[in-house]
Amino acid sequence: MQTIGERLEEARKRKGISLREAAEATKIRSDFLSNIEQNQFDFDLPDIYKRGFIGNYARYLKLNADTVLTDYASQRLSNSRLGKKAGSEWFGKMEVKTSGSAEEGTAEDTAPPSLGRISTRNDESGREGSADTAADTTNETTFYFKVGLLFVGTLSLVFILFILVKSILGGAGDPGTEASNSVSSTTFDRTALPTLATNPESQQTSAAKDPITLEATGSVYLVAKQRDNQLELFRGTLGAGESKTLERSGVVDIVFTAGENFTVETKGGRIRPSVSGEAQITVD
Structure with a gap:
């Protein structure tokens, strides 16, 4: 049975679209699309962003986005259950090993290096994800700010042109003001x-x-x-x-x-x- 990533990759190749073209069309980074096609959804983004990327990519490739998102939710739930089961077995083995020696058990209980390293890695990935999200938010804010400046500048230019045209052609409508100024300035x-x-x-x-x-x-x-x-x-x-x-x-x-x-x-x-x-x- 094909995975979600394989279906998306096959649909893209069938349409003759490169990964770069898809990234430009969907406004999704190409490295995220590459991870999605490889069925690797562990990149540092909140799950709501991942679901949004998958849905948009599926719609862009003319696939049923609801079906793809349902399969993604099922896969995520399945991976979560497998992770819990593996964790319970691992902790069970730890209990068997510690039963042999009280001193070894005491040392492992006080300073488990493996759990400490896992916690640090998760904290670092969380910080990196927060930094990426903050950077994306900053870029989006900058983009809208530039668009606003461009809009205001365009309106100002149109207003100035309107005033200039009115001052040039408005002599017949109001000779006592603009035409008077024209003659008096000469x-x-x-x-x-x-x-x-x-x-x-x-x-x-x-x-x-x-x-x-x-x-x-x-x-x-x-x-x-x-x-x-x-x-x-x-x-x-x-x-x-x-x-x-x-x-x-x-x-x-x-x-x-x-x-x-x-x-x-x-x-x-x-x-x-x-x-x-x-x-x-x-x-x-």
């Missing part, structure tokens, strides 16, 4: 920027109210202010085909982000900035 040199003026006729009527119309041929962000009192007439983004008529009194300074995408319509004619990109013009 330093314009008025002496280096072109200043265009209307014809002499428009200069004569500059003191009176003279509406101007901002017409956009493409997306452009504009800020228009009256020079004399710094009254802000308009601040916002105009899309292609959009226009904005402003009632003004006096000279108007217009700051823009794309000079090639807009014109200014006045009574004196149409003014088009002579530069592209960010600059400023003055309409008298």
Whole structure:
């Protein structure tokens, strides 16, 4: 009759799976799988781990895990009974030997070296098993900690990207905040920027109210202010085909982000900035 280990090994070889591949797939160390296939279940782990390894390995090999675990329990119970029987016979022999001489019996009762060595070995194996279990627990905790850090880092990156995209594309939705910051952070040199003026006729009527119309041929962000009192007439983004008529009194300074995408319509004619990109013009 095949043992549990022989059945598992035969099923693995029948599927053409190496021991290393099985260990990677089941997340069980290869030395544990090797001991299981050799029907050696005395490696230093609690019995609940052994049962879990055997059940997972059987399911991985498409075997009936319940049947395999039942056979394992029967084998373990049988080994336990055999061990108790052998122990009782051994102690019986010890009693026969000690009956021959009182002095030998006294020496054996006071300091049995064989029992002392067995107890020490069991203590050492127990300590090694506890150390392995503690190491496995530490590794598992470290793994989950790294996964948590990765998850938090990913969320932070997504949040930062969202804020950046919103700050870039959100000018039309909230021009009073983000677009204002964009324009105010740019330093314009008025002496280096072109200043265009209307014809002499428009200069004569500059003191009176003279509406101007901002017409956009493409997306452009504009800020228009009256020079004399710094009254802000308009601040916002105009899309292609959009226009904005402003009632003004006096000279108007217009700051823009794309000079090639807009014109200014006045009574004196149409003014088009002579530069592209960010600059400023003055309409008298």
